[in-house]
Amino acid sequence: MIATPEVLIVGGGPAGLAAARETVGAGCDTVVLDDALEPGGQLVKQTHKFFGSEMEYAGVRGIKIPEILLREVSDSPKLKILLRTTASGYYEDGVVTAIFQDKKVLKFKPKKLIIATGAQEKTILFPNNDMPGVYGAGAVQTLMNVYGVAPGTRGLMIGAGNIGLIVSYQLRQAGIAVAAVVEALDRIGGYWVHASKIARLKIPILTRHTIIEALGEENVTGAIIAQIDDNWLPIPGTEREIECDFICLAVGLSPLSDLFRLAECEMVFVPEFGGDVPLRDTNMETSTKGIYVAGDVGGIEEASSAIIEGALAGISTAFSLGKNIPDYERRNRELRDELVSLRSGPVGEHIRSGIAKCRISAKTEVG
Amino acid sequence: MRIENHPILEFKHGKKVGFTFEGEELSGYEGEPIAAALHDHGVQVLRYSIRHNRPRGFFCAIGHCSSCLMEVDGIPNVRVCTEPLAAGMVVRRQRGKGELR
Numbered sequence: 236m237i238a239t240p241e242v243l244i245v246g247g248g249p250a251g252l253a254a255a256r257e258t259v260g261a262g263c264d265t266v267v268l269d270d271a272l273e274p275g276g277q278l279v280k281q282t283h284k285f286f287g288s289e290m291e292y293a294g295v296r297g298i299k300i301p302e303i304l305l306r307e308v309s310d311s312p313k314l315k316i317l318l319r320t321t322a323s324g325y326y327e328d329g330v331v332t333a334i335f336q337d338k339k340v341l342k343f344k345p346k347k348l349i350i351a352t353g354a355q356e357k358t359i360l361f362p363n364n365d366m367p368g369v370y371g372a373g374a375v376q377t378l379m380n381v382y383g384v385a386p387g388t389r390g391l392m393i394g395a396g397n398i399g400l401i402v403s404y405q406l407r408q409a410g411i412a413v414a415a416v417v418e419a420l421d422r423i424g425g426y427w428v429h430a431s432k433i434a435r436l437k438i439p440i441l442t443r444h445t446i447i448e449a450l451g452e453e454n455v456t457g458a459i460i461a462q463i464d465d466n467w468l469p470i471p472g473t474e475r476e477i478e479c480d481f482i483c484l485a486v487g488l489s490p491l492s493d494l495f496r497l498a499e500c501e502m503v504f505v506p507e508f509g510g511d512v513p514l515r516d517t518n519m520e521t522s523t524k525g526i527y528v529a530g531d532v533g534g535i536e537e538a539s540s541a542i543i544e545g546a547l548a549g550i551s552t553a554f555s556l557g558k559n560i561p562d563y564e565r566r567n568r569e570l571r572d573e574l575v576s577l578r579s580g581p582v583g584e585h586i587r588s589g590i591a592k593c594r595i596s597a598k599t600e601v602g
Numbered sequence: 603m604r605i606e607n608h609p610i611l612e613f614k615h616g617k618k619v620g621f622t623f624e625g626e627e628l629s630g631y632e633g634e635p636i637a638a639a640l641h642d643h644g645v646q647v648l649r650y651s652i653r654h655n656r657p658r659g660f661f662c663a664i665g666h667c668s669s670c671l672m673e674v675d676g677i678p679n680v681r682v683c684t685e686p687l688a689a690g691m692v693v694r695r696q697r698g699k700g701e702l703r
């Protein structure tokens with residue numbers, strides 16, 4: 236049997252939930268698929284207070300946000316959230332297949348599809364990078380913050396961007412030692428608030444360093460790190476051994492954009508966004524009519540922008556289905572303005588440059 | 603190892619249940635990912651890779667990277683980072699592609 240909701244949303248992170256809040260609020264029959272055990276995407280493991288604008292819950296701890304996003308619509312009969320359900324295919328007749336709890340294949344033929352699948356962590360090359368004990372930093376966050384299990388007793392963090400810094404701090408909160416934070420750049424990529432917390436804990440941040448190899452037989456028992464030169468090549472003689480029983484990689488994220496490719500949406504490789512992303516218009520619609528993009532899958536950014544993009548995709552979808560949305564044009568413009576202001580200033584520069592590479596000018600553009 | 607006394611988090615655990623790993627009786631909390639329960643007992647090696655027989659463990663925690671495939675109740679290729687633990691599960695390290703019975 237093929238289910239025919241008006242809107243199918245793949246991914247129940249901040250982008251997907253914000254989209255659902257809008258489509259359900261406008262009266263669309265909406266199904267949300269998420270492959271995790273609970274909704275919320277990356278947010279469920281984020282115990283720190285959020286940066287970002289107030290409209291998008293800055294100052295609130297990340298783990299509380301899914302609950303707040305769903306509050307207005309959680310009782311609506313129009314909303315169905317299927318967890319542990321992985322969207323696995325898209326066919327030329329517009330059918331999306333999904334594996335439900337590893338047991339059953341479900342089929343959907345929605346009128347509109349919003350893809351908000353987020354991103355996955357990247358890895359880097361070094362001997363033994365596949366050894367148990369080499370973990371994504373986000374994965375370690377899930378293990379310790381959601382399930383209360385320690386990944387090990389002493390970790391080495393690779394990457395001093397926000398994720399590397401935040402997870403290092405959270406490891407210490409959980410009583411787990413951090414040997415050092417290693418960063419290839421000559422500066423710290425993350426925000427100073429996070430970096431200074433690490434400095435206060437006396438965890439060394441080693442810029443212009445990289446990991447040479449992970450040590451161990453069956454699992455990590457240490458690591459070799461070294462200084463690098465201007466060409467990012469290890470400087471002989473600077474190698475040293477670090478004692479640790481796990482290594483966290485916080486070396487960036489890459490969009491999980493396969494479904495767009497299956498749906499033959501036009502894609503473009505955008506280095507600023509971590510990989511291949513679909514072209515989109517200002518309403519978040521891709522080159523394939525009726526398929527929308529929102530959040531990290533369209534370009535690695537942050538939860539605040541994922542929420543606004545989700546809301547924008549949600550109201551645009553509902554509007555295109557002919558739902559009555561009071562003040563549609565004003566709300567649409569407000570959301571777009573909010574994105575512009577989030578992406579303003581020097582911090583937003585690489586995002587602006589990324590957006591410029593994947594814009595299609597919309598015929599349906601409002602205002 | 604479980605994290606006790608966290609300064610800002612309180613962990614809501616399901617009820618304690620027993621399962622077996624490679625024939626050994628272990629316990630964990632119902633509903634948590636199998637990988638979390640195994641980590642609590644210090645089990646990091648979850649399978650051996652197909653071509654070079656190298657040990658593999660937990661990596662992405664979102665069911666995408668295929669590093670953590672194990673045999674659960676006789677079924678191979680189960681992603682234990684997202685598969686909830688249930689009482690009486692029989693969990694084994696997977697070697698290679700696993701076998702369908």
Ligand SMILES: Cc1cc2nc3c(=O)[nH]c(=O)nc-3n(C[C@H](O)[C@H](O)[C@H](O)COP(=O)(O)OP(=O)(O)OC[C@H]3O[C@@H](n4cnc5c(N)ncnc54)[C@H](O)[C@@H]3O)c2cc1C
Binds near residue numbers: 269
């Ligand atoms: C350590 C860390 C700290 C951060 N701190 C901040 C911060 O302070 N402020 C901020 O604004 N942002 C922060 N971010 C970024 C923020 O978490 C992300 O930008 C945001 O979660 C992106 O939302 P999303 O909905 O696009 O994707 P996600 O949150 O990744 O959600 C995507 C969901 O889709 C599911 N999914 C994927 N593929 C499928 C499929 N095929 N079928 C079904 N479901 C699927 C995934 O399991 C997931 O649940 C942080 C990120 C990290 C990792």
